[in-house]
Amino acid sequence: MDRRVAELALLDVAGAVSLRAAVPTELASNYKEENRVFSHVMIGTNDIARSKAFYDALIGAIGGAPGVQDPKGRLIYAHRGGRLLITKPIDGKAATHANGGTIGFAVESSEEADAWHKAGVENGGTAIEDAPGVRQGSSGSLYIAYLRDPDGNKLCALHRMAD
Secondary structure (H helix, E strand, C coil), rough: CCCCEEEEEEEECCCEEEEEEEEEEHCCCCCCCCCCCCCEEEEECCCCHHHHHHHHHHHHHHCCCEEEEEECCCCEECCEEEEEEEEECCCCCCCCCCCCCCCEEEEECHHHHHHHHHHHHHCCCCCCCCCCEEEEEEEEEEEEEEEEEECCEEEEEEEEECC
């Protein structure tokens, strides 16, 4: 893996301070400003090393690079224009998952969704809901796979199928 470094501006957890974090160039090239609603998604964990093993496998299954740790100990993943950060809670309390919340990962095929799901289950995740497969949505056919990460966060891989 190319370890050249690029700098990305990241929003501090408190939202008040901007910091500069060194990340591998291959992660920086995946970050795009156009057509995005969110700057990032950040979730809490009670075990950074366990989360790194899980998300490295999960994101690697869809072609992403392993996460890098910033100076504050947060994991950073950048892939296909999105950014995921994983941190221990700044208030020192245990991380908990959102009741009713789901974090969706865009995948390019049903095969990629299946690989994502398999990698997650093999690395400490839990398969939930129906098995990966096609579901009808208001915008057409969707191929969806669901997991919970080791901290209980609900995750979804979604591929919009051609109708």
